[in-house]
Amino acid sequence: MNSGRFNGLDWRTAKWAITSQLAQTSSATRRTNYRLHDWCISRQRYWGPPIPILCCDECGTVPVPEDQLPVILPDIPDFKPDASGISPLARHEEWYITGCPQCGGQARRETDVSDTFLDSAWYFLRYPPQVMRRSRSIRR
Ligand SMILES: [Zn+2]
Known part of the structure; x- marks a missing residue:
């Protein structure tokens, strides 16, 4: 909504289209961020x-x-x-x-x-x- 050529796209398609455009203009680099990181699970x-x-x-x-x-x-x-x-x-x-x-x-x-x-x-x-x-x- 109110996003020009991305209007009406489902979120997955829009995410790909937006990051592709940003990558083409060298405004950003596509990468995957994981919220979970290595975690020490033991304790004394x-x-x-x-x-x-x-x-x-x-x-x-x-x-x-x-x-x-x-x-x-x-x-x-x-x-x-x-x-x-x-x-x-x-x-x-x-x-x-x-x-x-x-x-x-x-x-x-x-x-x-x-x-x-x-x-x-x-x-x-x-x-x-x-x-x-x-x-x-x-x-x-
Ligand atoms: Zn042994």
Whole structure:
């Protein structure tokens, strides 16, 4: 509308026609802009979906086998971040040291968890077990 020779074109056709004209007159260069960019999706927190990757000195990075999924977070009392910048999970060797499914040697679990970009939809599930534990202790 009110765009000269581009009047009445559907948006896709108009976009192409306008950018073509701008390119022909060297007024602009056509390019694609993506709004999403690379994004770090891990964080050094306790709460979050564990990243199902193991690191083995012999095999490198190894995905956790499907029959061992989901990776369950350990029930630890010190789950809050501290000033060290080290993930709370990295303070629990009994959790992150495990066996390598490929060579049978020792492997380390990923101790970062996925960012809120991935886990915000089920954050509330952190609390039901606490409620259940509390109600059990009240009954005793
Ligand atoms: Zn291995």
